[in-house]
Amino acid sequence: MFKKILASVGIGAAKVDTVLQTEHLLPGQEFHAEIVITGGDVPQELSGLELALMTKAKVESDEGSYFRNQVIQQWHLADKTTIQPGEEIRIPFTAQLHSETPVTELPVRMNQTVVWLATGLNIDMALDASDKDHLYIYPNEAVLECMQVMERAGYQMMKADVEKGYISAPGFRSNSGIYQELEYRPNSRSLFGVKEVELSFVPEAHQTHVLIELDRGFRGDGYRSVTIAHTDADIANVRNQLEHLLR
Structure with a gap:
C-alpha cells in the first residue's frame, strides 16, 4: 500500500x-x-x-x-x-x-x-x-553514535546545514557535490581550548568516514578524521576514538 x-x-x-x-x-x-x-x-x-x-x-x-x-x-x-x-x-x-x-x-x-x-x-x-x-x-548507526558521544562529552549541537562542494582526508573523498556540517559548541569552557567542532560524514555501504574540524582559540583550526566500520565492535569504540581526537 x-x-x-x-x-x-x-x-x-x-x-x-x-x-x-x-x-x-x-x-x-x-x-x-x-x-x-x-x-x-x-x-x-x-x-x-x-x-x-x-x-x-x-x-x-x-x-x-x-x-x-x-x-x-x-x-x-x-x-x-x-x-x-x-x-x-x-x-x-x-x-x-x-x-x-x-x-x-x-x-x-x-x-x-x-x-x-x-x-x-x-x-x-x-x-x-x-x-x-x-x-x-535518519542517521545511520555510526553517525548516531557520533552524535551521542558528542553530547556525552559535553558538546551541544548548535546548527546543521548542507554546503556545496567536496570534503576529503587521507583515505576518503566525498562525491555527491554537497556535504553536511553539524556544528557543536562545548557547554562549558573546554579543557583543551576547543571553541567549536564541526562534524561532516561520508557514509559508504560498510563504513562511515568522519571529518572533524576543531576551532581552538589559541591554535586556530585543525582537522582530524576517522573511519568507522559498520560493525558492533567499531561502533562501540567510537567514544574512545572521538574523545581522543577532540584533545
Whole structure:
C-alpha cells in the first residue's frame, strides 16, 4: 500500500504524481515509488519525465554566502510519449538513495537541512523546497553514535546545514557535490581550548568516514578524521576514538 504522495505537478493538461511507500528513509537505502501520469481533457505529448533527489546547499561566493537548490541524484523515468484524455499511466520505480544524502532528523533548533523529491519534464533548479513534501532522512548507526558521544562529552549541537562542494582526508573523498556540517559548541569552557567542532560524514555501504574540524582559540583550526566500520565492535569504540581526537 502506497502511503504518501510526495510530489504532484501539472504538465499542461496532464498531472503527474510521485507516490512513495514511505518518506522515512536512511542514506543509501533502497526505496520504492510509483509515478502516476493522468491525462487531461485533450491528447498531450510528453517529451520525457525526470525524478530528482534535491537538497538546499549553501554556496560561498565573493558577494557572501547564499542557499540554492541542488540536485543530489537524478533519474530518467520515461521517454517521449503521448497520453490520451483521461488515460492513466503507472510507472513502478525502485532506486537507492545516495549514501551521502544529508540527514534531516536532528536534535537541533537551527536545522537548515531539507531533502525532497522533484518530478518534471526538466528538473528546475529553482524549484522551491517549501512547495514540496520533504523526505525524513535518519542517521545511520555510526553517525548516531557520533552524535551521542558528542553530547556525552559535553558538546551541544548548535546548527546543521548542507554546503556545496567536496570534503576529503587521507583515505576518503566525498562525491555527491554537497556535504553536511553539524556544528557543536562545548557547554562549558573546554579543557583543551576547543571553541567549536564541526562534524561532516561520508557514509559508504560498510563504513562511515568522519571529518572533524576543531576551532581552538589559541591554535586556530585543525582537522582530524576517522573511519568507522559498520560493525558492533567499531561502533562501540567510537567514544574512545572521538574523545581522543577532540584533545
